[in-house]
Amino acid sequence: MENTSGFIQQCLASKMFTEDEFVSTTTRFFGDEIELNKIIQETKKTLVDYGLDLAKIIDQVTGDAYYVLTNNKQDTLATLASKYTQTELLYFKSLVEGIMTSDDNKFYLTYHEALDKSGEIEVATFRSKEAQTALDSFFKDKWLESVSGKICLGNRSLAELHKFLKDNYNEETTECYVCSGILTRGWMCHYCGKGIHSFCYNQLSTNQNKECLECSKDFDQNSQENDSVVGPGE
Ligand SMILES: [Zn+2]
Ligand SMILES: [Zn+2]
Structure with a gap:
């Protein structure tokens, strides 16, 4: 695919794309005829040689998507x-x-x-x-x-x-059991141990009460010791 290297340069220069920015940038480089998924796959393929990847991350609360170039080999800062x-x-x-x-x-x-x-x-x-x-x-x-x-x-x-x-921080990190992303904002059930992002929870829950979708026990939002809230709250 033509323009891939120019597009990658742009990705490297940008800190992080919102979904809208990502779409408009791909349109600028590839036009709007090529499917977004194809562009992403082609870009990923080119990046592999450099040990890089194009990652999509979903905001844990809003569910908004962001695109970031990541270095897979980097375990340092x-x-x-x-x-x-x-x-x-x-x-x-x-x-x-x-x-x-x-x-x-x-x-x-x-x-x-x-x-x-x-x-x-x-x-x-x-x-x-x-x-x-x-x-x-x-x-x-x-x-x-x-x-x-x-x-x-x-x-x-x-x-x-x-x-x-x-x-x-392997011991400290929990993953959301719905999307497998790192969980730093959401809920953690103290009964069954399942953790879930706020966004993933709201997508699946039809109930007004905050309760665990796995074991149906109420999430505790008030007790100091057994608070089920993960992160700063919403
Ligand atoms: Zn999740
Ligand atoms: Zn539970």
């Missing part, structure tokens, strides 16, 4: 290395660590907790002010997302850092 300083990378790593290992399936840090993490990396020149600047660019580049002031992993991290997260 090297993918961020071209943009950030070594210290910012260390800081990002400690934020991911904090988010992934937070208690009770919270999968978020408060803004203050995130700023406090700057102390953990023990670089004298990197303080709150530098941490704030770094946080701002992590948001802007879509690595992190703020949900009502709670700092979570962005869709870009969930897609591009998929292997890193699975390799380093």
Whole structure:
């Protein structure tokens, strides 16, 4: 297929495409005669040689689709290395660590907790002010997302850092039993242990009450110890 390399250049330059952006970009490069699926398959085939893949990720709450180029071999954060300083990378790593290992399936840090993490990396020149600047660019580049002031992993991290997260936080990561995506926002049943994304749940549930679709036990939203909510809530 002609124009594939130009299209891939464009994918590399973009951080992440929304579905609309993706469709308009493919139209720009290939016209609108070729089926989207064929373009995706051809692009994937070309990317394999470079150890890359074109991944589609579904937002865990809205269900919106995003397209991201991912590096399948990368189990480190090297993918961020071209943009950030070594210290910012260390800081990002400690934020991911904090988010992934937070208690009770919270999968978020408060803004203050995130700023406090700057102390953990023990670089004298990197303080709150530098941490704030770094946080701002992590948001802007879509690595992190703020949900009502709670700092979570962005869709870009969930897609591009998929292997890193699975390799380093295997014990902490749960998958949605419907779509197999990493679960950081949704529900976790304390009776049968099934986890499900908010979006996947809402797609399948016809019931107003929030209850497990597997074992029909009510999801507990209020008890501190046995909260069934995964992530910052909706
Ligand atoms: Zn799901
Ligand atoms: Zn259940």
